Every structure is written in structure tokens, then in C-alpha cells.
Amino acid sequence: MIGLLGFVGALLVTNAIFAGMVLLLRVRSNGRAKRYDRIESLWEPVIVGIVSGSSETVPVVPDDEVRHVLEIAARFARMLKGQELESVRRLSAPYVDRLLEDLRDPSPEKRGAAVDKISVLALDSHAEYIVAALDDPSSRVSLVAARALSHPNRLECTIAVLDRLHRYAHWSPSLISTMLAQVGTGALIHLREYLGDVTRPSHERAVVAGSLRLLRDPHSAHIAAGVLESDDSELVVACLRLIEAVGSKEQAPAVRPLVDHPAFFVRSEAVSVLSHIGDASDVEAITRNIYHDSPWVTIRAARALLELGQRQLLMSLAMGDGLAAESAREALYEEAA
Amino acid sequence: MTGLLQVFNVFILIYFAVLNGFYLFLSILAFKSLRTYVLRLRSLNIDDLVSSSGGLPVSLIVPAYNEAETIVESVRSLLTLRYSDYEIIVVNDGSTDATLVRLIAEFGLRRIARVATSDVSTEPIRHVYQSSRHPGLFVVDKDNGGKADALNAGLNYSRGAIFCAMDADTLLEADALARVARPFLEDTSTVAVGGIVRIINGCDVDGGSIGDIGLPRKLLPRFQVLEYLRAFLASRVGWDRLGATLIISGAFGAFRRSTVGAVGGFDTRSVGEDMELVVRLHRYCRDNAIPYKISFIPDPVAWTEAPEKLSQLAAQRDRWQRGLAQVIARHRSMIGRRRYGIPGMVALPYFVAFELLGPVVELLGWVAFLIALSLGLVSLAHAVAFLALAVFLGSALSVASVALEEMSFRRYRRSRDLVTLLGLALVESFGYRQISTYWRLRGLVSALRRDGTWGEMQRGGFKGVAQGAEARQS
Numbered sequence: 001m002i003g004l005l006g007f008v009g010a011l012l013v014t015n016a017i018f019a020g021m022v023l024l025l026r027v028r029s030n031g032r033a034k035r036y037d038r039i040e041s042l043w044e045p046v047i048v049g050i051v052s053g054s055s056e057t058v059p060v061v062p063d064d065e066v067r068h069v070l071e072i073a074a075r076f077a078r079m080l081k082g083q084e085l086e087s088v089r090r091l092s093a094p095y096v097d098r099l100l101e102d103l104r105d106p107s108p109e110k111r112g113a114a115v116d117k118i119s120v121l122a123l124d125s126h127a128e129y130i131v132a133a134l135d136d137p138s139s140r141v142s143l144v145a146a147r148a149l150s151h152p153n154r155l156e157c158t159i160a161v162l163d164r165l166h167r168y169a170h171w172s173p174s175l176i177s178t179m180l181a182q183v184g185t186g187a188l189i190h191l192r193e194y195l196g197d198v199t200r201p202s203h204e205r206a207v208v209a210g211s212l213r214l215l216r217d218p219h220s221a222h223i224a225a226g227v228l229e230s231d232d233s234e235l236v237v238a239c240l241r242l243i244e245a246v247g248s249k250e251q252a253p254a255v256r257p258l259v260d261h262p263a264f265f266v267r268s269e270a271v272s273v274l275s276h277i278g279d280a281s282d283v284e285a286i287t288r289n290i291y292h293d294s295p296w297v298t299i300r301a302a303r304a305l306l307e308l309g310q311r312q313l314l315m316s317l318a319m320g321d322g323l324a325a326e327s328a329r330e331a332l333y334e335e336a337a
Numbered sequence: 338m339t340g341l342l343q344v345f346n347v348f349i350l351i352y353f354a355v356l357n358g359f360y361l362f363l364s365i366l367a368f369k370s371l372r373t374y375v376l377r378l379r380s381l382n383i384d385d386l387v388s389s390s391g392g393l394p395v396s397l398i399v400p401a402y403n404e405a406e407t408i409v410e411s412v413r414s415l416l417t418l419r420y421s422d423y424e425i426i427v428v429n430d431g432s433t434d435a436t437l438v439r440l441i442a443e444f445g446l447r448r449i450a451r452v453a454t455s456d457v458s459t460e461p462i463r464h465v466y467q468s469s470r471h472p473g474l475f476v477v478d479k480d481n482g483g484k485a486d487a488l489n490a491g492l493n494y495s496r497g498a499i500f501c502a503m504d505a506d507t508l509l510e511a512d513a514l515a516r517v518a519r520p521f522l523e524d525t526s527t528v529a530v531g532g533i534v535r536i537i538n539g540c541d542v543d544g545g546s547i548g549d550i551g552l553p554r555k556l557l558p559r560f561q562v563l564e565y566l567r568a569f570l571a572s573r574v575g576w577d578r579l580g581a582t583l584i585i586s587g588a589f590g591a592f593r594r595s596t597v598g599a600v601g602g603f604d605t606r607s608v609g610e611d612m613e614l615v616v617r618l619h620r621y622c623r624d625n626a627i628p629y630k631i632s633f634i635p636d637p638v639a640w641t642e643a644p645e646k647l648s649q650l651a652a653q654r655d656r657w658q659r660g661l662a663q664v665i666a667r668h669r670s671m672i673g674r675r676r677y678g679i680p681g682m683v684a685l686p687y688f689v690a691f692e693l694l695g696p697v698v699e700l701l702g703w704v705a706f707l708i709a710l711s712l713g714l715v716s717l718a719h720a721v722a723f724l725a726l727a728v729f730l731g732s733a734l735s736v737a738s739v740a741l742e743e744m745s746f747r748r749y750r751r752s753r754d755l756v757t758l759l760g761l762a763l764v765e766s767f768g769y770r771q772i773s774t775y776w777r778l779r780g781l782v783s784a785l786r787r788d789g790t791w792g793e794m795q796r797g798g799f800k801g802v803a804q805g806a807e808a809r810q811s
């Protein structure tokens with residue numbers, strides 16, 4: 001009986017210890033939060049003062065508060081530009097080296113966070129660390145670095161980033177396209193060259209086509225037209241979108257054969273492009289596509305007919321039944337709205 | 338007879354050990370995952386990532402059946418989400434109350450022509466409406482066909498590459514869409530992502546967003562808070578670490594539209610359509626050798642109202658158990674087959690042995706235990722020791738899930754709420770667990786009888802929830 005009571009008692013005590021550990025965790029977390037709040041309430045006004053120019057002197061950050069202050073400074077820096085950003089960077093400059101040890105941390109998450117903070121607070125003075133992070137074993141860390149380096153002021157890094165595109169193959173192409181486009185028009189030469197380079201993987205060229213579209217580069221339209229014969233549908237669609245955004249009638253002959261492409265997503269994109277760069281001679285092919293069995297194609301075809309001034313045709317189609325009629329009605333409704 | 342009883346008791350002991358070992362294993366995995374995950378969130382700025390995503394259009398599908406009480410506030414809340422490119426598709430599933438009328442009046446809806454982009458079969462569509470004030474808000478009005486059918490209708494009329502399925506009475510946090518979209522940006526093979534569902538009872542709701550977070554005033558939803566922490570932070574995070582997420586809650590989950598369209602949408606015959614779809618996605622991708630990822634992530638938060646009445650909770654648990662039984666029956670051929678990887682080799686067998694048959698084994702265990710006790714085959718001391726151990730392990734695992742919450746997201750900031758949760762972890766084994774087991778057992782029996790009903794839950798609405806919070810504070 002005593003043994004049993006002891007066993008039950010031991011279980012109760014063990015459970016109470018577990019619960020106590022959770023409470024201790026809370027006490028510790030509260031302590032940390034309080035400390036952070038105290039540092040924040042102390043340093044936020046200092047940073048605001050420096051940013052607004054009302055305060056010139058930069059106080060020395062106590063050793064044990066450096067990491068918190070850098071965290072707060074990085075948060076501010078993300079929201080600022082120009083002189084205001086520079087003033088936050090000046091404040092944090094003496095302390096950024098403290099983050100370098102995190103770049104050697106075994107945890108990719110910690111390395112990524114360090115790359116992010118260093119690039120926000122001291123990209124110019126610590127660029128070599130960020131460039132080195134492009135080759136970090138973790139593709140996530142590499143991408144954080146690539147995003148930081150994809151900036152108009154870092155034009156010299158564009159090729160380095162482009163050379164690492166294979167590392168971001170599983171990331172969303174639109175995310176990578178947007179990242180590259182952030183370099184600005186200074187990167188156009190490299191991007192055009194990349195798109196036209198048949199030795200590069202199709203997936204990466206499609207990403208680059210997306211960037212050129214975002215940068216609205218009219219000179220890349222003829223390169224895109226030359227790529228339309230590719231077997232890779234993803235690349236073809238990216239090039240069609242580029243032509244749709246920046247192309248002209250000159251590219252129409254290259255686009256026309258694609259309105260009969262077996263893949264519905266290529267066909268729908270081609271129909272859409274022709275509504276912008278095509279002419280009356282395309283009406284027949286587009287009308288053919290309004291009877292396609294994919295709604296993605298029929299909707300694009302209906303909109304294209306409207307763009308090409310075929311309102312009457314669309315109105316007569318809308319009177320009927322089926323997918324073509326529904327698509328016609330949707331296009332007409334959109335126009336009216 | 339005595340020998341048989343002894344053998345069965347040994348079986349129960351082994352079952353008990355394996356079950357708790359599994360829970361412990363999942364909790365340890367969850368602990369590791371959450372630690373990494375919290376750090377990872379710091380290395381990638383969510384707002385920055387999503388604002389520069391270059392567009393990952395998301396369609397929010399909100400099935401609504403007799404939700405007149407809450408629908409306007411729900412939609413208003415959805416209109417304030419922080420995400421650059423999303424549309425809201427409310428599917429009025431043949432409501433018999435004023436759901437549609439309220440939507441039309443409140444959001445200035447007008448009938449439009451809109452082509453269905455998928456052809457998943459549904460009950461007839463009456464009309465499609467678009468808001469004149471919010472061009473991204475659509476309402477599909479259709480004949481009643483159940484939640485899965487409504488989701489399929491929404492899927493047909495959605496245009497986003499990703500769609501997010503949710504309940505009409507669920508409140509999403511402002512950045513929930515951005516967070517749930519992140520895995521799709523990070524890995525193009527992602528086909529489904531589940532977010533965490535938390536209980537709204539006891540929280541302040543203001544203008545469709547969550548304010549002060551607190552525990553519910555009533556005991557029943559409080560127990561559910563603990564259950565949800567265990568289910569989401571320990572179990573689902575653990576399964577995700579193993580690459581075997583089988584459940585994405587119907588209250589909040591995001592899916593790649595093209596893949597769900599390819600598998601034929603939600604199964605309208607199943608009352609567990611959320612789990613069924615996820616299992617089918619695993620099956621489809623593995624059968625067709627398609628690289629895929631199905632994840633659970635704990636930071637996109639959806640808040641939902643928990644049943645406060647025993648009868649409602651009983652109906653909900655009954656339905657969950659029936660849903661589980663249907664899913665397992667339908668996909669039984671996946672069980673134990675190598676081609677289905679961890680989902681087929683580990684997760685599904687676990688769900689059969691412990692989630693589906695658990696209540697039966699538990700009941701039989703009690704019966705055998707009492708018989709053995711009365712026959713003197715087991716001493717009273719051993720019986721008490723075993724029960725104490727069972728209670729201890731149950732409580733310890735609940736305490737562990739509270740610890741996981743504490744080390745990661747710390748949503749319950751008041752210390753008294755934390756103490757209450759820990760107290761609940763200690764007492765839930767006395768009554769609540771047993772009644773839960775009974776409901777699950779009843780659900781299993783209903784499944785064997787092929788009962789396909791959903792049951793209804795009376796909504797207090799978010800105002801009602803807020804009133805609950807006020808009462809708690811006073």
C-alpha cells in the first residue's frame with residue numbers, strides 16, 4: 001500500500017514539476033519581454049530623434065543591449081529610405097559586427113536572420129558577407145542574401161545572383177522574377193542576355209522573362225519572340241506574357257501559330273497576346289478558340305474579341321448556350337462594369 | 338477464459354504503451370519543429386516576402402448555410418485581410434434564412450455572368466453575384482448540397498491559383514492569408530497547407546478582428562482549448578515533421594486549385610471532407626509520381642467558435658469520428674503500402690489503430706480490467722497504479738502541449754489563463770476524456786450504420802463571443 005501511494009505520489013509530483021517548468025518558462029518569457037520592452041522604450045525615442053534630425057548625438061549602446069537595439073534598428077530601417085535610413089545605419093554601424101558570428105551558426109534559420117539584419121543595416125560596409133551568403137549550404141539563406149543584393153545600388157551583384165538561380169528552382173518563379181526586377185533597368189542587359197542564352201535552363205529563362213516583363217523592357221520582346229519555338233511550355237508562356245506587356249505587331253507572326261497550341265495555358269496566353277498586338281486577320285483564329293473546351297481559353301478569347309472590336313459578334317454569341325456564350329456574357333459584363 | 342483475459346490485458350498494456358509512446362514521439366518532434374519554425378519566421382520577413390511575391394492570387398471560399406447571424410461580420414472581416422491579390426467567394430448553400438438577403442443588402446451585390454473554370458459536379462447554381470462596392474467579393478447562390486458541395490461550387494467559380502477553404506463562422510487574423518501562402522511561394526510542389534485553428538470563445542472581437550485573447554468562461558470550451566493545443570501544436574506539427582499531414586482543418590486550409598480540380602474536388606459523400614481530400618491528394622500525387630508537399634504550419638491563425646453545449650459538442654465529435662471512419666474505409670488500400678510512404682505506412686495505420694479503434698479498445702479495456710479485478714486476476718494496487726499512470730501520461734502530454742504554446746506563440750498572455758490551462762490538463766482525465774471517448778464510440782457506431790448527417794450548431798455570432806469575453810472580465 002505504501003509502495004502504491006509512493007508511486008501515485010511520485011507521478012503527482014512529476015506532473016507538478018512539469019507544470020512548474022511551464023510556469024517557469026512563462027516567468028522567463030515575461031522577464032525577457034519586460035527587458036525587451038524596457039530597451040525598446042528607451043531606444044525607440046532615440047532612433048526616432050535621430051531619424052527626424054532632432055537629435056544629433058548617438059548614445060553608446062550598452063554591451064548587453066546591442067542585439068536588442070540592432071533588432072529595433074532593423075525594424076525601423078525596413079520602413080525607411082534615403083537620409084532617414086542612413087541615419088539608422090549610422091547608429092547601428094559600430095555594432096553590426098556582433099551579428100557576424102551568427103553567420104557561422106549551424107542553424108540556417110539563425111544564419112538567415114543574420115544575413116537579413118546585416119543587409120538591412122550595413123549592406124554597403126558588409127557586402128562581402130552577403131555575397132558569400134549566396135553560397136550558403138541552405139538555399140533559404142542564399143535567397144535572403146540574393147534578395148538583399150537585388151538592388152539598383154548593387155548592380156555588380158546581378159550576375160552573381162543570376163548564376164545562382166538554379167538554387168532557387170523550387171521557389172515560386174514570380175517571387176524570383178520580382179526579386180530580379182528590383183535591381184531595376186540597370187540589369188536589363190544581363191537579363192536580356194540570359195533570356196536569349198539557349199544554354200541556360202528553360203525554367204530560369206522563364207523567371208528572367210518574368211523580370212523583363214515587370215521592368216517593361218520593349219527591347220526584350222524580339223528576344224522573347226525568338227524563344228517561342230521552345231518545347232518548354234513554361235518558358236513559352238513567360239515569353240508570351242512578356243510580349244503581351246511590351247511587344248508590338250512585329251512579334252505577331254511568331255505568336256499566331258500558338259493559338260492552336262495543344263496546351264490550353266499556352267493557347268489562352270497566345271490568344272490574349274494577339275488581342276494586344278494582333279489585327280483583324282486574327283479574329284477568325286480567336287473566334288475558333290471561343291469554342292475551345294477549356295474555359296481559360298474561351299474567356300481569354302471572348303475578351304480578345306472585344307479588344308479587337310468584335311462587340312456585335314460577341315453579343316450574338318452571348319444569346320446562345322454553352323461555354324462560348326457564357327464566356328461572351330462574362331466579357332460583355334466586364335466591359336459594362 | 339482467465340487466460341484469454343490475461344492475454345487481452347497484456348494487449349491493452351502494449352496498446353497503451355505504444356499509444357503514449359507515439360504521443361511522446363510526436364510531441365518531441367513538434368518541440369524540435371516549433372523551435373526551428375519560430376527562428377525561420379525571423380529570417381524571412383513575411384510582409385516583405387508577400388508584398389514582393391509578384392502575385393500569387395488566392396481565392397477565399399466561404400461556404401455558408403444559414404449563417405445570417407454572422408455572415409456580414411465575417412465577410413467584413415475578410416475584406417480587411419492584409420494580402421495584395423485575393424478574391425472572396427461566399428457560397429450560399431441554399432440557406433433557408435436571410436443569409437443571401439443580408440449579403441445583397443450589405444455589400445450591394447448584383448447578378449453577373451461568370452464562367453466556371455472547373456467542372457466539379459455540384460448541385461445547381463442559381464446565380465452568381467458580385468459586390469458593386471468590393472469588386473473582389475463574389476457570392477455563388479446554389480441549391481443546398483452540404484459543405485463539400487458548396488466548396489466545390491466555390492472551387493468552380495474561383496480564379497486564384499490557390500484557394501483557401503474556410504468556415505463562415507471562422508475569423509482569420511489579418512496576416513493569415515499571407516502566412517498560409519508562404520509555403521506555396523517557398524516550394525512550388527506544395528499542394529496543400531493547413532493553418533492552426535484556435536478557439537474564439539472568451540476573446541474580444543472588435544470590428545471583425547481579434548482583440549484581447551483569453552480563455553472561455555465556460556468549462557466545456559476551455560477543455561477544447563486544451564484539446565486544440567494538443568491536436569495542432571503537438572500532433573499536427575509532429576506529423577508534419579514526418580511529412581505525413583493527413584488532416585487540414587476544414588475551418589482553414591489552403592490548396593493548389595489545379596491539383597484539387599484534378600482529383601475532382603471535395604467528396605460530397607463524406608462528412609470528413611477535409612481529411613478525405615488531403616488523403617486523396619497524397620494518393621493522387623504518389624500514384625502519379627508527382628512531387629508534392631502537404632504541410633501544416635502553426636502561424637496562420639483562424640479563430641472559430643467552439644460548442645458550449647454538451648449536445649453540440651457530442652454531435653461534432655460524433656461527426657468527426659464518422660468522417661474518420663469514412664476516410665479510412667475509402668482509402669484502406671493505402672494502408673501499409675510502401676508506395677504511399679509515411680502517410681500509408683505510419684500515419685494511416687496510426688489513425689486506424691488509435692484514433693478510429695481507440696474508443697473500442699478503451700471500452701473493452703475497461704470491461705476486461707473490471708472483470709480481471711473482480712476475478713482477482715489483477716490486484717487493486719496494480720489497478721490503481723495503472724490508472725494513476727494513465728492519468729499521469731494524459732496530463733503530462735497536455736502539459737507538454739501547453740509548454741509548446743508557451744515556447745512558440747504565447748497567445749494566452751494572462752498568467753491566470755496559463756495556470757487554468759495547466760489545471761485543466763490535470764483534471765481533464767476525470768470525466769471529460771471519458772465522455773469524449775463515448776462520443777467517438779457513438780460516432781463509430783453511426784459510421785457503421787452509414788449515417789451521413791452533419792448536425793447543426795447554434796451560433797452566438799462574434800458579438801455573442803465578445804459578450805462572453807466581457808462577462809469573463811467582469
